Amino acid sequence: MTTALKIAFLPLNDAAVLVAAREMGFAEQQGLSLELVRTTSWATLRDRLVFGQVHGAHMLAPLAVAVTLGLSQQPAALAAPYKLGVNGNMLVMASDFARALEPDVGARLSDPLGTAHDFAAAIGLWRRKPVIGVVHRFSSHAIMLRYWLASAGVDPDKDVVLRVLPPSLTVEAMRAGEIDGFIAGEPWGSAAVEAGLAETVATGERIWRRGVEKVLAFRESWLEGNPDILDRLLRALALAAAWCDDRANHGALADLLARPSYVDQPAELIARALNGQIVARAGEAPIASPDFMLFSREATPFPWRSQALWIYSQLVRWNMVGHDAATAAKAGAVFRPDVFRRALADSDMPMPGASMKLEGAVELPLAVGSRRGELTLGPDRFFDGRVFDPDRIEEFLAGFRAPR
Amino acid sequence: MRIVIIDDSGLRATVLEEGLREAGYDDIHIVPPRGAFVARLERMAPDVVLMDLGSPSRDTLEEMLTVSRALAKPIAMFVDQSDEAMIGAAIDAGVSAYVVDGLRKERVKPVLELAVRRFNAFAKIQAELEEARTALSDRKIIDRAKSILMNQRSLSEQDAYALLRSTAMNQGKKIVDVAQALITASELLGGGL
Numbered sequence: 001m002t003t004a005l006k007i008a009f010l011p012l013n014d015a016a017v018l019v020a021a022r023e024m025g026f027a028e029q030q031g032l033s034l035e036l037v038r039t040t041s042w043a044t045l046r047d048r049l050v051f052g053q054v055h056g057a058h059m060l061a062p063l064a065v066a067v068t069l070g071l072s073q074q075p076a077a078l079a080a081p082y083k084l085g086v087n088g089n090m091l092v093m094a095s096d097f098a099r100a101l102e103p104d105v106g107a108r109l110s111d112p113l114g115t116a117h118d119f120a121a122a123i124g125l126w127r128r129k130p131v132i133g134v135v136h137r138f139s140s141h142a143i144m145l146r147y148w149l150a151s152a153g154v155d156p157d158k159d160v161v162l163r164v165l166p167p168s169l170t171v172e173a174m175r176a177g178e179i180d181g182f183i184a185g186e187p188w189g190s191a192a193v194e195a196g197l198a199e200t201v202a203t204g205e206r207i208w209r210r211g212v213e214k215v216l217a218f219r220e221s222w223l224e225g226n227p228d229i230l231d232r233l234l235r236a237l238a239l240a241a242a243w244c245d246d247r248a249n250h251g252a253l254a255d256l257l258a259r260p261s262y263v264d265q266p267a268e269l270i271a272r273a274l275n276g277q278i279v280a281r282a283g284e285a286p287i288a289s290p291d292f293m294l295f296s297r298e299a300t301p302f303p304w305r306s307q308a309l310w311i312y313s314q315l316v317r318w319n320m321v322g323h324d325a326a327t328a329a330k331a332g333a334v335f336r337p338d339v340f341r342r343a344l345a346d347s348d349m350p351m352p353g354a355s356m357k358l359e360g361a362v363e364l365p366l367a368v369g370s371r372r373g374e375l376t377l378g379p380d381r382f383f384d385g386r387v388f389d390p391d392r393i394e395e396f397l398a399g400f401r402a403p404r
Numbered sequence: 405m406r407i408v409i410i411d412d413s414g415l416r417a418t419v420l421e422e423g424l425r426e427a428g429y430d431d432i433h434i435v436p437p438r439g440a441f442v443a444r445l446e447r448m449a450p451d452v453v454l455m456d457l458g459s460p461s462r463d464t465l466e467e468m469l470t471v472s473r474a475l476a477k478p479i480a481m482f483v484d485q486s487d488e489a490m491i492g493a494a495i496d497a498g499v500s501a502y503v504v505d506g507l508r509k510e511r512v513k514p515v516l517e518l519a520v521r522r523f524n525a526f527a528k529i530q531a532e533l534e535e536a537r538t539a540l541s542d543r544k545i546i547d548r549a550k551s552i553l554m555n556q557r558s559l560s561e562q563d564a565y566a567l568l569r570s571t572a573m574n575q576g577k578k579i580v581d582v583a584q585a586l587i588t589a590s591e592l593l594g595g596g597l
Contacts, residue, residue, distance in 0.1 A: 040458060043465075043500075053495050073466070165464050166463050
């Protein structure tokens with residue numbers, strides 16, 4: 001018997017694993033019929049999930065934490081047993097603004113710290129406080145942008161204006177001059193570059209080399225009540241993710257995502273992020289960024305609790321939530337490595353032995369303890385070299401308050 | 405009670421406004437979600453904001469409600485947070501609402517219920533229009549295929565139609581699809597018409 005599942009998504013490249021699971025038969029093999037519900041705002045995706053109009057959602061990881069902590073409208077305990085991808089974001093700024101930065105875009109992207117300082121200097125030269133589009137207050141994009149700006153002494157709440165708008169409206173807003181730049185998931189940055197409106201200033205992958213992006217989120221009560229369906233879904237997604245990571249499939253994947261019912265943008269633009277071939281300025285040769293977007297390798301989908309806690313630490317840092325042990329525990333518990341392990345126990349997915357790790361500590365590919373198979377973790381450094389120890393959140397936060 | 409409707413579609417907003425006025429609400433404003441709509445909304449200081457759930461600008465609006473004081477402690481509402489059927493109806497109809505905290509539920513509920521009914525009515529009209537448009541173009545396609553058959557095979561109009569219909573039935577297809585295939589084939593073969 002086939003089980004019907006409804007999953008809400010936003011038109012973005014990192015809905016890829018869900019799309020592949022449906023279109024390439026991985027879900028069907030597990031007896032699941034996936035209905036993917038296209039949604040144009042995070043608010044509506046959140047409401048559909050919280051009020052039970054869909055079973056699961058392709059959700060910004062920080063939003064899943066925020067909803068659980070009661071920071072985003074109707075509070076609801078959410079659970080994320082699977083990461084749909086890491087990296088994949090791009091900060092683009094109007095070409096006029098970018099003129100004040102390193103002109104060699106390759107050098108610019110490979111030195112995020114230098115570029116952050118150039119950016120800080122460029123703010124004073126700009127005709128107004130730069131208006132930067134972010135997709136949501138509780139997005140990995142906003143958190144990463146804040147982290148990056150602050151490293152150069154820029155106060156993201158005072159020195160720039162962060163304007164919230166959904167990814168699909170970013171290019172239009174650039175054209176209308178309503179924003180001076182934006183950070184969003186692909187293909188929207190590439191679309192702005194291709195239209196000659198903007199240049200790439202930074203890529204998520206260079207700010208945090210393995211940055212948490214979208215998770216697959218469920219209501220906790222539904223997740224607990226439907227272990228069998230959930231396990232089948234996760235097994236389908238793991239196979240779909242391996243398919244998505246395979247370069248040989250990127251052409252077919254880009255064609256799938258380009259369909260009007262999914263991302264509805266040209267396959268050529270979508271393929272840039274999948275292939276890690278980033279065109280930073282219209283007409284220039286692409287810059288190779290092999291880790292621009294990951295779906296499967298290095299156990300990418302594994303929801304490390306330490307990553308939920310890193311997100312939490314950033315919400316505390318920017319005064320979006322107060323810090324205490326109970327709140328931290330609640331935030332950490334949104335990520336569900338236990339469910340991931342149960343579902344994929346008999347699969348080929350290499351399985352980390354631990355549920356938490358230091359974030360930002362791996363400089364070179366590192367073989368680590370795994371319950372099965374070979375597991376190599378890729379470099380996960382933050383560009384400023386900080387390391388997040390989930391057991392020492394206070395100390396980590398104090399580090400940001402130190403005099404500059 | 406000041407009600408602001410944020411809507412991309414002028415027609416839907418008008419349908420909703422009309423309904424609200426009939427029900428006795430008279431302080432109603434329509435704001436399209438473009439340009440500096442957030443600043444406009446802030447100046448209006450509404451008690452209730454109604455918005456199309458499908459509008460991509462909902463995130464922008466929510467952010468504004470979080471950081472500004474346009475609505476004191478605004479809460480998103482789906483009519484009655486404890487009534488799951490009503491929430492489903494509101495989401496299906498595509499209605500989202502933000503309400504000043506403290507405004508009594510009994511006062512807001514009729515507004516939201518009315519919005520759900522009007523949004524549904526509007527969606528139904530849209531669907532009917534679409535259906536009518538499709539029916540019209542279907543008829544044109546069938547007419548063209550009929551005249552091809554009448555010319556090429558010297559059939560009467562009735563027989564041409566009967567042939568299309570029996571072919572469709574035999575192939576398990578819609579008449580309009582068979583007609584379309586015939587037109588395409590005829591064009592490829594240079595049959596004119």
